[in-house]
C-alpha cells in the first residue's frame with residue numbers, strides 16, 4: 409500500500425475543520441523559532457538512546473518524527489523540551505542554547521496533564537502567571553477560540569471528553585505563544601474520527617500561527633498527512649529525512665523496518 413502527499417508545503421492546509429479565527433489574522437502571528445541540533449547524543453547508562461544526530465528545522469516548519477518503538481522519539485522530545493541535557497552536542501532554539509525547560513517551547517503529550525482542580529480557563533492560563541490579569545484573560549480566550557472551545561472557559565476538566573481535554577492542552581500550549589510546539593502523540597488516545605478532525609484543526613492552527621512544530625507519532629500515514637517534512641528514526645539514528653511531498657508510505661516503511 410502506498411500513499412502520497414501532494415500538499416504544497418507553502419500552501420494552506422486543505423482542512424474542513426472548524427478553524428474559528430480569521431485566516432487573515434496570519435499577519436498577527438508570532439514567528440516560529442528555528443531549531444538546530446548539532447552532534448546531539450544521549451545514551452542511557454552508555455547504551456541505548458539517541459544520536460549523534462544533526463537536524464535543522466527552519467522557523468515555521470511542521471516536522472513529523474516517526475520511528476518504531478525504542479527508536480529514540482521520546483528521548484529526542486525530552487532533549488528538545490529541556491528535560492534531558494545532551495551528553496554531547498548542542499541544541500539551539502533560535503540563537504539560544506537549550507539548557508533546560510524554556511518559556512518559548514511547549515510540549516503537548518498523549519495524555520492530557522490538566523489540573524482537575526482548575527477550570528478550563530485556569531488550565532489554559534497556567535503558563536501565563538507572570539502576565540497581567542487582562543493579558544492572561546485575552547490570551548486564554550484567544551487560545552480557546554483557536555481550538556474551537558469558545559464558551560468552555562468555566563467548565564471543569566472532568567466534564568470534558570478526551571478530545572476536548574486534548575484541545576485544552578493544545579490551548580494551554582498555544583497561550584504562551586511558543587516559538588516551538590512539541591507534540592508527543594497528542595491524539596493517539598482518541599478515537600479515529602476525533603483524531604482525524606483534531607489533526608486537521610492543528611494544521612489550520614499551525615498555518616495561522618506560523619509556529620514551528622515537531623510532532624512525534626507512531627502512525628506513518630499521520631506523519632505523511634501532517635508534516636511538511638518527515639524524519640524517521642531507527643535505533644537512535646536518523647534513517648530518513650525528506651520533504652513529505654512525493655514521499656510514499658512504502659518509503660517510510662522501508663526506512664523504519666528492521
Ligand SMILES: Nc1ncnc2c1ncn2[C@@H]1O[C@H](COP(=O)(O)OP(=O)(O)OP(=O)(O)O)[C@@H](O)[C@H]1O
Nearest residue numbers: 452456457458475476477478479480481482483484
Ligand atoms: N530511562 C531509560 N533507561 C534506560 N534506557 C532507556 C530509558 N528510556 C529509554 N531507554 C531506551 O532508549 C531507547 C530509546 O527509547 P525511547 O523511549 O526514546 O524510544 P521511543 O521511540 O520513544 O519508543 P516508544 O515509541 O516505545 O515510546 C530504547 O532502546 C529504550 O529502551
